[in-house]
Amino acid sequence: MIADSVLRVRDLSVEIALPSGTLHAVSNVDLEAMRGETLAIVGESGCGKTMTALAAMRLLPRRARLAAREISLSGTDLRALSDKAFSAIRGNRMSMIFQDPMTSLNPVYPIGDQLEEIHMRHRRAGRRRARERAEYLLDRVGIVNPRARLGQFPHQLSGGLRQRVMIAMALMCDPALIVADEPTTALDVTVQAQVLRLLKDLQAEFNMALILISHDLGVVARIADRIAVMYAGRVVETGSSGQIFGAPTHPYTRGLIDCIPYPGKTARRTRLGSIPGIVPSMIGDSRGCMFRNRCGWAEDRCRTDGNAERRIEEGHSYRCIHPVGHLQGAAS
């Protein structure tokens, strides 16, 4: 088990000091990404899913404060590394793919240069080796005529192609971990399916750990092995893809799944399930269950209690004193 663990995060909290108080962006998050496995972090905007990833990549905004009991990559304690040592790992052992490929690529350099630069920096290999690698990977990510594409500039590529280039870039140094933050959100639906398929295939081929951050339950259901559902800075439920969608236990997970129209299952033109209210302010007091003000089962205890982790079965746990679904009534 331990040998296969690539990224391990324990008790991660990120706080941001704002003039109006402390924003608890991420609170006590545990995550583990395994080799050859896709871990999806799912949640709505502001739930802390991106902050969690940025914290692991040490890319947090400067005024954010981080605390964690463990952040390790394949056994190396990342917290102990200097910024310089860390940047030797970032883009090398672990790399990140962002939502908007246009802003992640430098518009004034040909994509070939940008791909090669990463390889030359981390591998200290010559330009020829780097170019071979770039060409190989462009071909692998499904770009036709890669040699010609190397000389092109980002604006000459379509959104789908750019995201493929980003994926190739992330793979340049054969990383153990790829973190993809909403990699297909900016893409068209048909392109989205292609890019996801590509990510999944490459993950198997290169035997990497993939952390996929998404708000799209459809994407997550189809690609993830394990899922962490985040709400207001906390992981409220984790489990395998089958456990989360087959037996959602936290009221938020359940509500979220009921919210999405499901062709063939939800009746057309009927009310969808919905979660009333809006996400609470994460500034100031963050005790108790953050979902309580939108939860149909909330009671007084949820104000203070309700964040303890409870285990249903191997790999499936949640933080709630009123689980729904097959456990309803059986808890506490």
Added chain:
Amino acid sequence: MSAPVLECDRVTRLFRVKRGLFETPATLRAVDDVSFSVQEGEVLAIVGESGCGKTTLARMLLGLLPPSGGSIRFAGRPMRQVGRSEIAARVQPVFQDPYSSLNPRKTLGQIVGLPLAVHRIGGEPERRSRVAEILELVGLPAHLVHAYPNQLSGGQRQRVAIARALAIQPRIVVFDEPTSALDVSVQAQILNLLLELRQSLNLTYVFISHDLAVVEHIADRVAVMYLGRLVELGGTAAIFDSPRHPYTETLLRSILTPDPSLGLPPGPFGGDFPDPLDPPPGCRFHPRCPSAMEACRAVPPAAVTDTAGRVECHLYNGESHGR
């Protein structure tokens, strides 16, 4: 059946696009020969990927952009004969981005009251009570009239945009991706609101979206666009249960329902979107089409209209007379 509330008859919109400094400007056929009609009280969805012309079409339906060819008719009257403010009174938009669709310097009262002011409806006190009424209608408390957009969440802002659209009681509302900038749980709230409003106010919706699951849920009929062409039009059940155009099939296959047992859909998706400035000859979909034939590469398919709807594909050209 009464006259359709809205008709498009061979509507075309061209744009001249400058490419380089010394190149001759190219012509972009953003919307190309599109015909459809919308019946009173129905929800017609227009789906397609970015660059398919759906937003340009929406702007023409709103009277914000004149068609280069063809005509748009409201209840039988050509749009050209309908005055600017009468168009506004009939059809109102709700846009995609709830952050850019509300003026950050104005209060909600001013924003929702703008249509009333422009159309000189009622006096100041009357307008104020009307604004409060509409805000309640979309699920916002009246005390928010003094709030500014930056004080609201995305979903609340989108409710304000809906309130503004409904202020002068239009018959038709054109939604351009109304939920794609919203979170899932908020999207459900807004979709429920739209369904309620349609019922209680007997509204007609033109619903533009790229999210097929949402479209399936809300639409009565679906029009599928590809590179400016309307390639298929039919009832929601027909489109989703037995799509005819290969592009519609491709789109449907790429819907990701939250079912972990299904895994990722099998390819192929036929590569990337072609350059809209230089569309393929013949059927515009043929380079990506799994069932492309010789004819598809050379001859643009004619539209086939039958009881099930309308489709533009050579696969159905032969049997058109049989139906």
Added chain:
Amino acid sequence: MTGGLFADEFRVDAPTPREVMRRRARRHLGFLTGTGFVLAVVLLAVFAPWVSPSDPFAQNLDARLLDPIWGKGGSWDHPLGTDSLGRDYLTRILFGARISLLIGFGAAVISGVVGSTVGIVGGYFGGRVDAVVMYLINVKLALPGILIALSLVSVFGGSLIALIAILGFLFWDRFAVVTRSVTQQVRGQEFVAAAEAVGASHTRIVVQEILPNVMSHIIVIASLEMAIAILVEAVLSFLGLGIQPPTPSWGLLISEGRSFMFFKPWLIALPGLALFFLVIAINLMGDGIRDITVPEGRGR
């Protein structure tokens, strides 16, 4: 109704745009200092007839070139000394502030109105209108401003009104350039399309939807243009082409003090310092306004 049950959902905690600006202003040291200084100068200028110790034109040939209070033989009768005609220098400087502020303000208003109109019209309507606007701006940018000001002043003379008008029409280009590009951005926002779809007239859209979003930029440039106009007036007056004696203008005071530069340096230093601090203060204020009115990030 969805969500209606939950009271705190609609509690508006976030501050209004105006409150945000007020908060930022209170914490912005540069803005506070700049505005404070400018306000003080404005007050002194407005109340100059009451604040100043004597008449700005009253000559006293017996008391010529007296030293200021800190100098040899300085007295409280003339805290900043007297000039070569025995006029009280403090009074002259205070009245000079009136001229500087009037010219700065007047020129900024005229150039602001002209430039913003041109820029907003070009940015809003686009197409051929914009092409004309761009042509005008380019022509203006190609003209050597100071030289034209010099020649116009020498033709029309240096009355206050003429100076304000000439400076106003000379410096509109920066307003036009900035408002044009900001208008283009605002025009692309969906709320403008929504107003169009409602049937709002162009005038209403420009005045109610666009202008409030361009206003903060206009104010920032206006403050910078004001500083420039004040400096240019001083230059013109110094060269003898601006305000004509005996009207006190800072540029003129410096020019008059020039002949005594080596033995009565304060005659140049005092109006020079006044000019320096006023221009710095106005620039601080302008920078402050820009920081304060920067739009907030999306959401909360």
